[in-house]
Amino acid sequence: MRIRFKFPEREQDGDLLENNLVNTNNVVERLVLEEKNHKTLLDIPSGEGAFAKRMVEKYNLDVYAADCENICKFSGASFVVADMNHSLPYEDEFFDGVVNIDGIEHIERPFDFIKECGRIIKPGGFFIIVTPNISALRSRWRWLLTGFHNGCKWPLDETDPMPLHHITMVSLPELRYRLAINGFVITDIETNQIKFISWMYCFLLPFCLFITYIAFRKNSPNPARTRINKEVFRQMFTIPTLFGAALIVKAKKV
């Protein structure tokens, strides 16, 4: 049995293929440019180098690209072969920012990868992660009915493991925790697009809002937890989180 992956909404940046859903690179580009310091940037995994090319050619940034295999077709960025499951070949506090587009759901060691990014990003630097949004109402409804999330709708085939497998689906609260323990604070939550079908699930919102409010209120035995409860509650009920296709999270290293 073989799982077929389809990427119906890939875009072309010149002759380079963008390995992500529509509009993702535009949103990430905007989030990078909002930063005061964004000169030195790491794009990992870079794929064919579409995002790196965009940032170099449009804004003349000092972009480094890395991926677990050399399929980079853009020569204007310093490319190295690097595995996100292992140490990254960069010095401590080297980058103003790291961009991770559709990468974290493919790796075995997401905790270690975030820790490693915490090492190579300068204090005050930023970290942008793009991953399938399994905290969206549509994905949550699918989980209720099938036990599978959007972005990983079918069982994975262990007899034919491939890098394209989504092996680490992560919800927003889990991602927040993984970032927080490595010194990051989420500053922006965005999405690439909201499909029309996703809006159809808005009738479920009142139930979810009510139940979540009750549940989060109940779990507040100490001030730190109360603060985190409120933070998570706010993050869970933003439009991008509830309806977005991809979750685009920007975090600052504090």
Add this chain to the structure above:
Amino acid sequence: MSELIEELASGGVHDKVFEIARKLPGTRIFDAPTGYGALTDRLLSAGKIVTAGDIDVEQFKLNPDRKNLTLLRIDLTDPKPAVEDEGYDIAICVEGVEHLENQWILARNLCRLLKPSGYLILTTPNIVNFRSRLRYFLEGRYEFFKRPLVQGKSIVHDLNVYHIAPVSYFELQFILESSGFAIKELYANKYSSRNVVSILLRPLFRLIYAYKDRRDKKRNRGDHAELYRTIMSDEIYYGETLIVVAQKKLL
């Protein structure tokens, strides 16, 4: 004796795991994380030779000099932990996976330390049961992963207390089968999700999976009929903690 040592697991998990381990062939057992040592104590009393491992051995309450017992400080997510390769008949990992950052390294380590055809007994909270699915839909959090995690605590505290890595049965199956195991049996400690609502809705879920199976076949996504039957088994649909028995595959 075991009744004096607190069990760091959901009710009934140690009983079930002990019952399974006793019936499996072989006497050399690796038990990690051992926690206070409640299960280790029972295994020793049953005549097994046990290596008990934990990242925090200070909490171990048995006498480490006890006959047939070896106590080991071990981080199971260390890519090269100091454990004998292919030295054990059975590896037991009770309520460990959900506390660790690297499930893949854990699975490979457990496979490495087992003799060929050795058995693994692994337990983890079942996030695919009816209650957990409903909770994730309503709150965006799985059952047993409800508490918000406070990052101010030390890492050791996090690992001991927090459930940081929810793993569904399908993910666990994928990790284990990719790491050299074949899943043999599936149990649950108790059917805590069995209630009027989940029983009444079960036929609806069966219909959904029948439709999904038909569509998968039609679209050449593979034959998942067996897996969908497993999803609707009592163990997964109602079970609180999953107890997976896997066997190390022969190369």
